[in-house]
Amino acid sequence: MRDAAEELDAAEAAVRxxxxxxxxxxxxxxxxxxxxxxxxxFFRNQGYPExxxxxxxxxxxxxxxQSLGGFRFDAALDTWVFLIARHVWNNAWRARTTKKRRGxxxxxxxxxxxxxxxxxxxxxxxxxxxxxxxxxxxxxxEEVLFQAFAELPPRMxxxxxxxxxxxxKQGEIAAAMQITVETVKTQLKAAxxxxxxxxxxxxxxxSEEPFT
Amino acid sequence: MNRGSGPLAAAARAVLARRRRELxxxxxxxxxxxxxxxxxxxxxxxxxxxxxxxxxxxxxxxRDMAAxxxxxxxxxADRLSPEQVAARWQAFRRRLAGAREAGxxxxxxxxxxxxxxxxxxxxxxxxxxxRPGLRWLIPATIAAVVLLAAVAVWRSxxxxxxxxxxxxxxxxxxxxxxxxRGGAGREVSLPAAELRSGLLLRLDVVGVERYSEYRLAVAGxxxxxxxxxxxxxxxxxDTLTVFLxxxxxxxxxxxxxxxxxxxxxxxxxxxxxxAVTP
Numbered sequence: 145m146r147d148a149a150e151e152l153d154a155a156e157a158a159v160r161x162x163x164x165x166x167x168x169x170x171x172x173x174x175x176x177x178x179x180x181x182x183x184x185x186f187f188r189n190q191g192y193p194e195x196x197x198x199x200x201x202x203x204x205x206x207x208x209x210q211s212l213g214g215f216r217f218d219a220a221l222d223t224w225v226f227l228i229a230r231h232v233w234n235n236a237w238r239a240r241t242t243k244k245r246r247g248x249x250x251x252x253x254x255x256x257x258x259x260x261x262x263x264x265x266x267x268x269x270x271x272x273x274x275x276x277x278x279x280x281x282x283x284x285x286e287e288v289l290f291q292a293f294a295e296l297p298p299r300m301x302x303x304x305x306x307x308x309x310x311x312x313k314q315g316e317i318a319a320a321m322q323i324t325v326e327t328v329k330t331q332l333k334a335a336x337x338x339x340x341x342x343x344x345x346x347x348x349x350x351s352e353e354p355f356t
Numbered sequence: 357m358n359r360g361s362g363p364l365a366a367a368a369r370a371v372l373a374r375r376r377r378e379l380x381x382x383x384x385x386x387x388x389x390x391x392x393x394x395x396x397x398x399x400x401x402x403x404x405x406x407x408x409x410x411x412x413x414x415x416x417x418x419r420d421m422a423a424x425x426x427x428x429x430x431x432x433a434d435r436l437s438p439e440q441v442a443a444r445w446q447a448f449r450r451r452l453a454g455a456r457e458a459g460x461x462x463x464x465x466x467x468x469x470x471x472x473x474x475x476x477x478x479x480x481x482x483x484x485x486x487r488p489g490l491r492w493l494i495p496a497t498i499a500a501v502v503l504l505a506a507v508a509v510w511r512s513x514x515x516x517x518x519x520x521x522x523x524x525x526x527x528x529x530x531x532x533x534x535x536x537r538g539g540a541g542r543e544v545s546l547p548a549a550e551l552r553s554g555l556l557l558r559l560d561v562v563g564v565e566r567y568s569e570y571r572l573a574v575a576g577x578x579x580x581x582x583x584x585x586x587x588x589x590x591x592x593x594d595t596l597t598v599f600l601x602x603x604x605x606x607x608x609x610x611x612x613x614x615x616x617x618x619x620x621x622x623x624x625x626x627x628x629x630x631a632v633t634p
Contacts, residue, residue: 169449176445181436182425189420189430190413202448226424234385285367298402305409309368320418347364
């Protein structure tokens with residue numbers, strides 16, 4: 145199996161071969177090998193259904209091939225491919241938000257976690273009758289947490305929500321928000337200090353660990 | 357991405373679901389790209405950051421943008437095997453063949469827009485423009501007419517052109533089985549020689565309960581599952597289509613187990629039989 149640098153070399157060599165008149169069916173495989181999976185996962189990680197992700201990744205790569213004649217290696221090939229992916233993503237997003245779809249696929253993870261389904265997605269099956277006391281307690285906890293989160297500054301709040309609510313790692317949060325891991329740690333620590341008095345009463349020992 | 361399982365994490369998810377309902381619309385790709393590139397004013401930046409918790413997919417997009425092309429699957433089930441990638445390359449080649457037939461892709465990677473190839477700078481090899489003098493025009497025209505006539509005669513004697521998609525296709529109906537899962541189909545046999553480019557299967561799901569998606573497991577005669585496909589979607593004609601890569605189609609007998617994935621459960625729904633003969 146090739147490492148990332150060898151893959152990039154092979155992809156760039158393939159681009160040059162195609163630009164020189166080589167057959168794309170022969171040479172483009174190296175480009176496909178480098179970018180198909182990242183593109184597929186890029187769309188999949190955002191919740192697009194599997195078949196759509198395949199279509200979007202292929203659409204991106206077809207556009208890459210169609211545009212190869214204009215690529216002059218002024219920019220990195222990785223950057224250029226992602227610029228094309230952004231256009232495809234934009235179009236897909238517009239189509240997704242403007243078109244009402246019935247029976248959209250819903251990631252199991254989303255349903256199992258109790259998250260609100262995406263707009264237009266299928267209705268989950270009704271769950272068994274809940275315990276009224278437990279339900280009341282859960283509602284009270286949610287209200288406390290809702291208020292507590294709302295009072296945090298935006299950046300701190302985003303760090304906390306992504307860490308506590310969605311389980312992103314500190315490095316992932318840092319990458320997403322373009323801040324350092326140290327900043328993420330600082331924000332989480334400050335949030336824990338602020339929220340401790342309110343949350344300890346409702347969540348006990350559990351109120352500390354999710355912030356780390 | 358790991359998920360917390362304690363009461364705080366559960367409450368946080370419920371809170372974020374509530375905020376998602378209130379905010380309704382996630383940040384657009386344009387906003388996220390501008391955020392990523394640092395082009396947003398502080399107030400706009402704050403607005404995006406406020407939305408990140410409610411729309412984790414936006415946070416994942418930002419994270420993946422920063423990492424591209426080192427983007428990995430968040431869910432282990434989404435990882436692609438080498439066989440799946442190979443099958444998708446074959447699918448892409450077929451799509452490419454279609455695009456080339458439609459004149460959308462030329463050798464050299466030039467893009468065709470509105471029927472004309474757009475300009476492509478160096479290092480693309482350009483065709484040399486040949487401007488014949490007037491004295492060559494008449495013989496050149498005669499030669500062209502003769503050539504076209506010869507091609508027309510030659511083509512008229514040939515059989516129909518090969519289809520653009522040269523992949524074997526088969527439709528399978530559910531196997532008979534005791535109890536409620538009984539079907540009326542039989543095992544379908546296909547020679548391995550016809551499956552060198554893979555096999556496009558249509559699975560008949562008439563009468564099968566509707567699920568948001570379906571999964572297929574392919575097992576050999578010894579019962580060991582050799583391949584799985586997930587995220588299959590039912591088509592309006594009550595079929596599912598799935599592409600089996602050639603690597604899976606060695607001679608032998610295969611049992612294909614279809615399951616339906618609902619909101620909170622996965623259930624076996626039908627089984628199909630396929631035999632690949634030497």
